[in-house]
Amino acid sequence: xxxxxxxxxxxxxxxxxxxxxxxxxxxxxxxxxxxxxxxxxxxxxxxxxxxxxxxxxxxxxxxxxxxxxxxxxxxxxxxxxxxxxxxxxxxxxxxxxxxxxxxxxxxxxxxxx
Amino acid sequence: xxxxxxxxxxxxxxxxxxxxxxxxxxxxxxxxxxxxxxxxxxxxxxxxxxxxxxxxxxxxxxxxxxxxxxxxxxxxxxxxxxxxxxxxxxxxxxxxxxxxxxxxxxxxxxxxxxxx
Numbered sequence: 001x002x003x004x005x006x007x008x009x010x011x012x013x014x015x016x017x018x019x020x021x022x023x024x025x026x027x028x029x030x031x032x033x034x035x036x037x038x039x040x041x042x043x044x045x046x047x048x049x050x051x052x053x054x055x056x057x058x059x060x061x062x063x064x065x066x067x068x069x070x071x072x073x074x075x076x077x078x079x080x081x082x083x084x085x086x087x088x089x090x091x092x093x094x095x096x097x098x099x100x101x102x103x104x105x106x107x108x109x110x111x112x113x
Numbered sequence: 114x115x116x117x118x119x120x121x122x123x124x125x126x127x128x129x130x131x132x133x134x135x136x137x138x139x140x141x142x143x144x145x146x147x148x149x150x151x152x153x154x155x156x157x158x159x160x161x162x163x164x165x166x167x168x169x170x171x172x173x174x175x176x177x178x179x180x181x182x183x184x185x186x187x188x189x190x191x192x193x194x195x196x197x198x199x200x201x202x203x204x205x206x207x208x209x210x211x212x213x214x215x216x217x218x219x220x221x222x223x224x225x226x227x228x229x
Contacts, residue, residue, distance in 0.1 A: 034217055043117075043203055043220035044156065089155055091218075100169055101146075101218055103155035 012110045019077040021107045023090035028071060030092040034101075035064060035075045039086045047075070047088075077109075085111045119204050119221035127229050128194060134224045136187040136204030145187040146218065147179060148203040156203055162187060194228045201225050 013019045025033075031052040036044035048059045050066050050073070057064050063076040077084055090104040117138045126132050136145065144163045148156035161169035162181040170179075176198075178190040187204055202225075205218040 036220075041222075043205075043222045044218075046217045046219070049217055100158050100161060100171070102158065106153075106155050 009105065010108045010110070012112060013080050015080060015082060015111050015113050017080055019075075019080045019084070019109060019111075021075045021077075021088050021109065023073050023075075023104050025071050025073070025090075025092055025104075027092070027094065028068075030071075030094075032093055033064070033066065033073050034091045035062075036089045036091060036103075037084075037086045038089065038106075044089060080109075080111050082111045082113055085109055117204055117206055117219050117221035119202075119224050121224055122222065123225050123227075125227045125229065126191065126194065128196070130194075131190070131192045133191065134189040134202055134204075134226070136189075136221060137185055138206040138219070139185055140206065140208070140219065141184075142206035142208050142219070143184065144207045144209060145181060146205040146207075147177075147187070147189050148205060148220075150201040150203055150223070160189075191226070194226075196228050199226055199228045 011019060034049040035047040037047050038044045048057060048062050048064050050057045050064045052068060055066055061078045064073060066073045073090060075088060087106045087108050089106045091101045094100050094102055120135045124132060144161060146161050147159040149159055150156045158171050159173045160179045165181045165184055176193045180188040180190060189202060201223040203223045204221045207218050208216045
């Protein structure tokens with residue numbers, strides 16, 4: 001299957017600092033990417049998405065950057081808060097016979113108060 | 114209503130039991146998904162239904178049997194499971210069908226299954 005992976009499995013940041021979570025993908029045909037946040041005991045929650053015709057997209061305190069040349073995307077969280085502590089996954093559809101979404105390995109973010 | 118509702122939240126079953134997991138969405142989404150998630154791992158795709166028809170089966174063992182009775186409901190029937198099948202089972206839905214532009218997946222909170 002296609003590989004959607006993350007560089008750092010764990011990340012600890014001080015409250016108020018910015019966080020950067022990275023994701024690499026292998027399928028150059030991937031044209032849509034989503035970042036999900038999963039808190040302990042809960043299902044994944046949508047954070048932000050980006051299509052391949054964009055390099056950058058901003059949301060509330062979050063920015064996703066897409067570099068198609070090196071097949072890399074990142075999630076930047078500004079002024080990280082304790083409530084941001086969670087596991088973050090990138091996901092992309094693998095357009096074979098349908099839009100199966102595959103997830104990266106995940107990064108566990110811990111915010112230190 | 115932007116929720117995907119899964120029941121039960123927790124399920125403990127023996128290897129000879131037959132049980133079912135249920136999922137419901139009322140967002141008018143045309144695609145529904147089952148994912149399996151082990152601890153500290155990403156969700157793994159199991160099945161995709163598009164317009165109430167099974168479109169993807171990711172080589173899932175036959176002891177897992179999905180069913181889509183209508184566009185709002187998705188079931189996962191469980192029979193003769195193994196202890197290694199213990200996991201969090203996540204249901205998701207997306208607006209588009211399973212081909213073309215689906216948009217984002219909306220997830221339920223999951224059903225935590227323990228097989229003894």
